[in-house]
Amino acid sequence: MTADSLPLIGAGLDRVDAPLKVTGSAHYPNDFGYPGMVHAALVRATIAAGRISAIDTSQAQAAPGVLTVITHLTAPRLERGPMTLLGPSPPAPLQDDRILHYGQHVAIVVADTAEQARHAASLVRVEYETAKALLDLDDPRAEVLTDPWSLDTDRGDLDAGFAAADVVVEGTYTTPDNTNNPLGLMSTIALWHGDSVTVHDSTQWPHNVRTSLAQIFKVPESGIRVLAPYVGGGFGAGLRMWPHVILTVLAARELGRPVKLVLTRPEMFTSVGHRPNSVMRFKIGATRDGELVAIDADGVSSVAMEDDDYEPVSLCAAVSYACPNVRTRDRQVRLNIPCPGSMRAPAEGQGNFALESAIDELAHKLGMDPLELRLRNFAEVDPLSGLPWSSNALRECYRQGAERFGWSRRSPEPGSMREGRRLVGYGLAAVSYPAYQVPCQARASLHRDGSAFVRSAATDIGTGTYTVMTQLVAELLGLPTSRVRFDLGDSDMPYSPQAGGSGLTGALGNAVHAACRRLLREFLDLVGDDADSPLRGAGLGDVTVSEGCIHRIGAPDQGEAYTDILARHGLEGLSADGRSIPPQSEELGMAIAGAFGAKFVEVRIDPDLGLLRVARVVSAIDGGRILNEKTATSQITGGTVGGISQAMFEDTATDRETGRIANATFGDYLIPVNADVPDMDVIFVGGPDRATPVGTKGVGEVGLVGLAAAIANAVHHATGRRIRSLPITIDQLLL
Template identity: 60%
Template sequence: MTTVERTVLGVGIDRVDGGQKASGSAPYSGDVTYPGLVHAVLVRSTIAAGRIAAIDASGAEEVPGVLAVVTHENAPRVQRSPATPLWRQPPAPLQRTDIVHHGQYVAMVVADTVEQATEAARLVEVAYEPAEAVVRLDDPRAVDVEDPYGSDQTRGDSAAGLADADVVIDAQYTTPDETNNPMGLFATVAAWDGDRLTVHDTTQWPDSTRNALAGAFGVPESGVRVLAPFVGGGFGAGLRVWPHVILAAMAARVVGRPVKLMLTRPQMFTGIGHRPATIQRIRLGARRDGTLTAIEHESVQPSAIDDDNIVESVTTVSSVGYACPNVTTRDRLRRLNVPVPTSMRGPGDAQGHFGLECALDELAYELGIDPLELRMRNYAEEHPQLRLPWSSKALRRCYELGAERFGWWERDPQPRSMRRGDTLIGYGMAGVTFFWFQQPCEARATIDREGRAFVRSAATDIGTGTYTVMTQLSADRLGLRVDQVRMGLGDTELPSAPMQGGSGMTASLGSAIHDAAGNLIAAFLDLVADDIASPLRGLTAADVVAVDGRLQRRDDPAAGESYREMLDRHDLPDLTADGSAVPAKPEELGLAPAGPFAARFAEVHVDADLGRISVARLVTVVDAGRILNPKTARSQIIGGAVGGIGMALLEETVTDPGTGRIVNATFGDYLIAVNADVPDLDVSFVGDPDRFNPVGVKGVGEIGLVGVAPAIANAVFHATGRRIRTLPLTLDKLL
């Protein structure tokens, strides 16, 4: 390991983009302006099912400053955007009369100012022919749809395993709809120049947005540029190309001027997805010694009437989390008159872990075995489904260190046995096995005569610290200081990149940058391959190390020269190399790709008379492979844990069953964890570099949330003796 590696990677440096964000100079899409910029405001449906009978826009058109009122009657025809490798985009907006959810866009007003457009939007009159809506997941009228992606898993014979069990747990767990709710409102600015379109968007996947816009408007992808250098949070809401993005580009084409469209907070609840609710049935079979004999995990979740189905893999954790010979998992969809669901931080696993980890807690109490010991006895030493060694796994160490830091073994295991005055005290825990995700990615690296590097890719940074850790990685690989590296992100004119989601960006982009930097070093060696003045003549990349802005012989550190010297001597302003990364396949490496693992330990306090629940402590130990920056990694775990507390105790998107209207679509009504709800959070990292990518990393963006809710729910049971199987855990369920 070189000196640079010891001082650049693994160091908790401040965010390299922190100054821009603190000063307000970071360019978010909502801040962008153009000469002659005008504003679009959307009109939403007030019914959940039926059709538009008539629209009267005459009142709106008379408002001063109004340039256009666009409805299904006069909207340009656009195509549904093409599918990504992961899902199809939502249907094209303003192309039909049928209404499939409350809040569906039925008109758009474009005016000189946002105030004029907002006033005119209020004057658009829409007459409907309503139909009966189905909005509840447990409504018997709802139509079931099989998982189109075939994510169900089976091994062994779960029915036989249950029959052979000494103890069987059979329980239903439910989680509600939740809404992503990033603080920043989503905004799109669109400007046409002939058939060329430039869009500034709140997106977690610029390349996907470019492809969707090109497909919708029938223009070449090369004629669309999408910029998202900074994204004010997304939590999954920015992964798909939502109707308002298409509408902003449509408005700009209709009026022939640049258009800004910024959603309101209520529109954020219906227009950019949400975490889908689940109804889960879990059956666990075990012998008296705690050995699992069977797991059956079934889940149903909502799908929008006209969506081509994102399926949250809610039950996947039950197929990979523990060693069990007989497992059956099944995910189903149920079509409802609801807005299109989408991924939300920890998609599927957040809900699935709640069901499985609570069921394991129930099993532990039924058997009289400590909940942590039960998990240890069913520890999966290899991938249970693939029967391959994990690329890395330190979950056992997570359990051990977490129990030690929390003081787990000091608890009285008897429910309702620990109290302080009128306060009941409970300890609960959960294990976490998060999915692995990595996609192909490209990057480009340049070094100039000043010895500075410019590294870039179309990937975004949604606040996770991508700018910072990729700057550190680039500096490490090229032997530079952090302040000698500039990172360019969020522009589709840069090398293509996957979505910032699935906790896969660090592995995907990091591997591409690793390759680009290696290729750049090789390019410098090619430059001096026949240079008699160079001490590096005839060497290969394996013969040198990059340190302090220079390449030097591995066997003779005094023999080397700087990037600047090589460029000067060959009269070149800079040198550039591209890199790419394609995830390996398990069979190629003989390894099962491992996502991050974690252990959660929670202490809750419950008012014995009022049922009020508060989280007093939360200890998290994570195996995330190589940690490039412990400060930003810890920040991600803390932020996720705050979301997990919200999931456990507060968050629920409430839909009126009669109208299909979301009744708490504001920050005043939708409860989110705030400072008073969050205790000091203890976070530790363990584990070795992962073997499935050259950087050795695993994602930390989502595992911070997963497992928090079941740990808290299990602690509530220990405190009160009451088992709550429905989120959120509210005091009325304890009274």
């Protein structure tokens, strides 16, 4: 069976962009070049707080090949970028002499070659007036922000709930800074053409870069084109427009030549965001039979001095279980750190670790199976609104996941399961990730040769957007996938939101659905009064599509090919635009559901050496309609590896005296290698979500959420030790 003859939606088709990638023909931002292109390098601050008292660029200016050195003394005044869907833009660079974090850009050097630029950057001499840096969440001098986005929750009577509780557990859970670290170094190329500029950038959101640059450089958006057809990963690092992009565009304007900047790996740790650290205090009360009666959750996380990134880490406690009395509070502490940003499963990645660890502690104290406790407190309706879910297959995730994993073989007593000398532990975590959709647009065209071309300014960061949209277009228009071209990554195309928050497939898929339906309507309008057409007078509800033809439902012989319609009317093609609008709970009378899941983990621990290994992971996922089982499985698999990494390896270590990141290389920043990755099993349950035409819910983030808690819970089952801080290290496991 060929790929073209497979059922399209849900079929595990190979990636349509795979041949380009494996042959090296897919062009990433770093791969482009222009005649006369020159290269930039950054100079970064070596203190975390203070001011620049002097900066000497004379040696750098005199170095071979150097064309310019821009500092705060020579840079023009730049306006801060606009408010975005993800909050305010980061501050503009080189605007004054203040140093707000170690690694802050204090100069950009441009030379004929990258080597010359890097050498010259090392010659820039900077003197500082050093101030005492704020680097600790508990520092009493630090400014504390309370609920900046008004997301705190309070329902029921918390005091009464705890008074009614037979069992109460309390715990403090901590997570460190993590750094996104996509394999591809983030890069930018800028080329001005008079008052217009073309930018190649490692972004997950071309339209945001265009809008931001337009405001910062006072250029009409129509004069800015941002290109990102392929991006070497992101994990959230490409969601904001970072200062190095501004500096590259600024240097290109000053020189009147194309400028290319590629961040080094250490620069990636201070230039493109990170998952902020957090401290979460949870208190949970339940009756003797396991009914939750009260949850009190407080979260504290870090934020940069002049940034507004916000991750409400405690919020998941308000939406995950049926509990009548819940309070969540989140605060941020301003520190001298690089700007945080979204990293895969922001907020939920941290908050779920605390919540699901506390639920496990409660189950142990009650003497109840952790799975049974979760089942008893399943939220039949949305806990915040009281509305029925648009879809929720979490119960089925529990059932199928437990069966596949063999949860019934779990011996309840900690330390009771062994394989040889190794301790064996089984752990579980429930998972949810909130629904996220924003408006999106797409344009669909069908040409006289019978091929379709559909485009939108989205990005594919490795998630499979090219492929699933090709499949969707093929099904909606009744074409083989070989006759469909889907294009993206160009801000001149119709507007698309960011590839992030597990929301792009839904927003873009619904826009593509609308565009293809409108295109069909254009064809039907064309033959509406055509006496020679068997489709005369037909509406959308009267027809279906297959094999490049539109025909009446139940009557394949009463139809005609797109190509015949176009030829008869002397047209080279037809086009139509479509847009998606986020569904509204109030209008639909139901709560818009995000993804749900259950994660089951088996660990093995050497009690003498404290060595922890994850042996098996089963992920049962309700992601709504699965457009491509192969790419969706890949997303969950990749997320699982990321969750293992969060649980056992990742820790961005900042020196508490200087603010320097001490492990900003792949030699020092630990991430899993092949030997750390276990057998993984992925099950998709549930069906299309009722809230949107396409019915997807997203699988990007939900793959990571829950792994840290499930592993920590499995460690407790294996050893009796409750781990409340990440990552889980050898010293915590030496028995």
